[in-house]
Amino acid sequence: MANLVLNNLVKAYGKTEILHGINLDVDDGEFVVFVGPSGCGKSTTLRLIAGLEEITSGAIEIGGREVNNLEPKERDIAMVFQNYAIYPHMSVKKNIAFGLRSSKASKAEKEKRIQEVAGILDMVDLLERKPDQLSGGQRQRVAIGRAMVRDPAVFLFDEPLSNLDAKLRTQMRLEIKKLHQRVGNTIIFVTHDQVEAMTMADRIVIMKDGYIQQVGTPDDVYNRPANTFVATFIGAPSMNMIDGEIVEGGVSVGSEAVLSVPIEGHEKGMVTVGIRPDDLKPDIGTPVLKGTVTVCEPLGPETLLYVETGQGEVIAKADGRTAPQVGDSVQLGVDLSTVHLFDHKTGVALTS
Ligand SMILES: Nc1ncnc2c1ncn2[C@@H]1O[C@H](COP(=O)(O)OP(=O)(O)OP(=O)(O)O)[C@@H](O)[C@H]1O
Ligand SMILES: [Mg+2]
Numbered sequence: 001m002a003n004l005v006l007n008n009l010v011k012a013y014g015k016t017e018i019l020h021g022i023n024l025d026v027d028d029g030e031f032v033v034f035v036g037p038s039g040c041g042k043s044t045t046l047r048l049i050a051g052l053e054e055i056t057s058g059a060i061e062i063g064g065r066e067v068n069n070l071e072p073k074e075r076d077i078a079m080v081f082q083n084y085a086i087y088p089h090m091s092v093k094k095n096i097a098f099g100l101r102s103s104k105a106s107k108a109e110k111e112k113r114i115q116e117v118a119g120i121l122d123m124v125d126l127l128e129r130k131p132d133q134l135s136g137g138q139r140q141r142v143a144i145g146r147a148m149v150r151d152p153a154v155f156l157f158d159e160p161l162s163n164l165d166a167k168l169r170t171q172m173r174l175e176i177k178k179l180h181q182r183v184g185n186t187i188i189f190v191t192h193d194q195v196e197a198m199t200m201a202d203r204i205v206i207m208k209d210g211y212i213q214q215v216g217t218p219d220d221v222y223n224r225p226a227n228t229f230v231a232t233f234i235g236a237p238s239m240n241m242i243d244g245e246i247v248e249g250g251v252s253v254g255s256e257a258v259l260s261v262p263i264e265g266h267e268k269g270m271v272t273v274g275i276r277p278d279d280l281k282p283d284i285g286t287p288v289l290k291g292t293v294t295v296c297e298p299l300g301p302e303t304l305l306y307v308e309t310g311q312g313e314v315i316a317k318a319d320g321r322t323a324p325q326v327g328d329s330v331q332l333g334v335d336l337s338t339v340h341l342f343d344h345k346t347g348v349a350l351t352s
Contacts, residue, residue: 002063
């Protein structure tokens, strides 16, 4: 087991710089999830850590040792990919054993380790099967087993669940989390799925265009997003962003209301007001916006309302049973403690 440090990591292909100086400290045993739009550099970062690509500048340390110039197999890491290539002609056992091919352990030690891993992954009875006799989730477990059997200091997972159907994903998500609680290895996990990120991570790293936007606990990135990118990327449906103006006593949003939120230390002028759909509801709290319901999406216990207002379209949430109908006029309100403010030009969060 080991910590991991990325120190001003830069990656360029020819003249095109893809990663522009990534800094990150991952603690020993920490579960860190990378999220970000397609092409932002998540896989590239993982491939640099694994040693599958050469870094352009900067440094990578694993367990206090710089690994920049070490071969992948000398780095004490194991990587599980989206297209977990397990060998179709080999049994589950042989596939798992493949992870030990360069190990110097004795045959008996290897056998013991394979049994241990099969036990942890609940696959003892499946060891003699071939991959085509397994479900998608079981096949994914074989790929994880092959990585686990080496007991690496750091696990790297690149979207390992994205080929699975929704139900299996949920199941595997739970299994990987339990696995981490049991074995406690350091894990870097890349996903497109926010729910995966929020539920599994000790900390989430949000990337965009080769830059880290924020590193924080799920609570940090959801409740204290560093900027409008993080605010709209985390949480579904996305946070509503409304133009406002800092005036005497608070923030004015159109003609409807002056929200008496703390504005000390901020200059008068335009501001971006962020309110999550969960926090924007008809007829509660402080009135913010008036508008007309254009679409209702009933979700059972609650209903999403798309509301056309003088400030543009916003999404609000209503109680499932008493939700307004399409065409209704609504007054949307908010608990002022849930309102976020961002710099109108830079999008950086304003803290009061
Ligand atoms: N070998 C390469 N040569 C040139 N550019 C590359 C190469 N590999 C990746 N890139 C570029 O680097 C950028 C980052 O790619 P990367 O695969 O890391 O993104 P990602 O965040 O993993 O995206 P996704 O979510 O789609 O998997 C992309 O713009 C990609 O086109
Ligand atoms: Mg990728």
